[in-house]
Amino acid sequence: METRKISQAVIRRLPRYYRYLGELLEDGVERISSNDLSKRMKLTASQIRQDLNNFGGFGQQGYGYNVKYLHTEIGKILGLENKHNFIIVGAGNLGQALANYSHFENQGFILKGIFDVNPTLRGMSIRDVPVRMMSEMKDFIKENNIEIAVLTIPKECAIDVAKDLVDAGIQAIWNFAHVDLNVPDNVIVESVHLSESLMRLSYNISRYNEDHADK
């Protein structure tokens, strides 16, 4: 599909469109107007029309959007029609939680391996995927066409392990370590900094309490 340069703000909203359209599909809804979608998503209808116009616009005036078509097309834009092999690096609680999340597989993300430094975890499997030792990681990436590594290890080791991942030719890192990774431009990093999210929550509680103490 031909796409122009799309703003990061629109891209950030696409997964949310995908999720809402998926829910509509599950509910058996075939068509939806930008007005009805706007009520559900709490975006303005004009914002929705503007966003979806970025992709050539799938709506027909007066008929609304074809939910299934739009869901499929946004899925394509998000790259979800392709399979992506991934590994999890760090078999602690968070690594195990992500390994158990079978929903990722429905979206084309296939868990191929789990790695840890802890030898007591050797022999453990999660959803039939065995935990392997970190020393095997680089070869495994090269031999199994691994595109994505999920980093769920402490920040102290994350930077070194990221270097190993880059050396092994990884294409993307989904980073849960509490540190920013310095990787070459051709490696994609998406970070989830849970502590920062919790701090935003804390900030909003403080502001709310302050506002109400003033009154």
Next chain:
Amino acid sequence: METRKISQAVIRRLPRYYRYLGELLEDGVERISSNDLSKRMKLTASQIRQDLNNFGGFGQQGYGYNVKYLHTEIGKILGLENKHNFIIVGAGNLGQALANYSHFENQGFILKGIFDVNPTLRGMSIRDVPVRMMSEMKDFIKENNIEIAVLTIPKECAIDVAKDLVDAGIQAIWNFAHVDLNVPDNVIVESVHLSESLMRLSYNISRYNEDHADK
């Protein structure tokens, strides 16, 4: 502290400033110029000066910023000088991972309870906090001054449980369920939608591959 209306973009960056300043403190750095901080954080120096000016500006021309002072002041702005009691709702893998993350406690977030519907989890404890049954949740919130609930349950139950949390007087919800919550304006919601983050990663892989296929 007197603060004017601060833009959401600045607020989103504050936890990251807090993290970098914390690292500098750990490394024994006492003062830092906006130029040096800009190199580390990959923001422009003028962006940094502009951001920090929102809080009255802690820098002195030619002397740089006092790292400890700035770290403390940003911590105050983020509400981290207050203790926040929280519960985790959903003792699955993700709930357990978050319950085990002791780092939150250093930032003032105190885990008081864990709740689940699964009776086989009764009697289990994580870091000395017992798993309780969901039927006890509302009373527990009221009796233990709980401010924050962390929702790590499937989306099918999240909306109903969010209603119970609101009824019990919860102030904020840290939502990991894959659904947007409709709560009254006085309840703060911060959502972590992991699937959406993974889709952004997938999108960036697709765009990268497309760009390089063109050449």
